Amino acid sequence: MQAELVLDARNGTGESPVWHAAQQALYWVDIPARTLNRWHASEGHAQWKADEMIACIAPRTDAPGEWIAGMESGLFSLKPQADGTLAAASLAPVEHAAPAMRFNDGRCDRQGRFWAGTMLLDMAAGSRVGRLYSYGKGDSNATLRLDDFIVPNGLAFGPDGRTMYLSDSHPAVQAVWAFDYDTETGTPGNRRLFVDMKPLPGRPDGAAMDTDGCYWICGNDAGLVHRFTPDGRLDRSLEVPVKKPAMCAFGGAGLDTLFVTSIRPGGIDLSDQPLAGGVFALRPGAQGVPEPAFGS
Structure with a gap:
């Protein structure tokens, strides 16, 4: 199966792809560039810039046209402006466990709560200061749920919402965990x-779920997207033409296209991966689960 180039975006760190069904458009962020991006098949590429790095996003049902986002200093609501900027309103400032941290991977659970993890900017330090927070409609603060991570990543929720998945992508860990998830209280356990x-x-990097309950996760540094069955068995691995796929998301009219964002690190040899930082599409023969919006 050959990956199709959607956009030669040249993102430093392309992350958090989200399919917006009403617009039939793909949104994602470029973390170091501090941009929110949108691609539409007929309208092309649009981009808006923020004052802080944006790491993860989800659309808001309670504020149409706005996005909830995990950034550097906390959770914000972002609204694209006509001049290419993002109007940002603070929702929940976060006191990080250490200086020089930011949010990383995040998404909504099936009930519309926003979950996001934090990491040290200097990933190579291997410091276990990463935390996982949740934030629900009507909350005044982000709630600390889990800690002792280096780079929390791969967050996903099963089709019925009762299983939560989370990884730590640091080379010293490289593990994915499953949790029983109480959908009423938003509490992970077991x-x-x-x-x-x-x-x-x-x-392990960013992830997505399909309707069979299988977990798709980008194999960063290997140029692969892996699919794991609900019992944790590796079912297949699909190639993309870059070494660092970052996160995947199902989209398209039938939610049967797997979009993949990627990373273009500074100073790398591009001779064997000139499309690093691009956005790609795969047709994996699976259908994704619609992603809930915040407050839904």
Whole structure:
């Protein structure tokens, strides 16, 4: 199966792809560029810039046209402006566990609560200061749920919302865990190892779910997107023409296209991956689960 180039975006770190069904458009962020991006098949590429790095996003039902986002100093609501900027309103400032941290991977659970993890900007330090927070409609603060991570990543919720998945993508960890998830209270429990990715190609990065309850996760550094069955078995691995796929999301009219964002690190040799930082599409023969909006 060959990946199709959607956009030669040249993102430093293309992350958090979200399919907007009403617009039939793909949104994502470029973290170091501080941009929110949109691609539409007939309208092309649009971009809006923020004052802080944006790491993860979800659309808001309670404020149409706005996005909830995990950024550097906390959670914000973002509204694209006609001049290419983003109007940002603080929702929940966060006191990080250490200086020089930002949010990383995040998304909404099936009930519309926003979940997002934090990480140290200097990932190589290997400091276990990463935390996982949740924030619901009507909350005044983000609630600390889990800690002791280096780079929390791969957040996803099963089709019925009763299983939560979370990874740590640091080279020293490379594990994916599953949790029983109480949909009423938004509480994860019974943490267990779902996949040990150390023996497999690629570090665990961003993830997506399909209607069969299978977990798709980018194999960063390996140029692969892996699919794991609900019992943690590696079912297949699909190639993309870059070394660092970052996150995947199902989209398209039938939610049967798997979009993949990627990373273009500064100073890399581009001779064997000139499309690094691009956005790609795969037709994996699976259908995704619609992603809930915040407050839904």
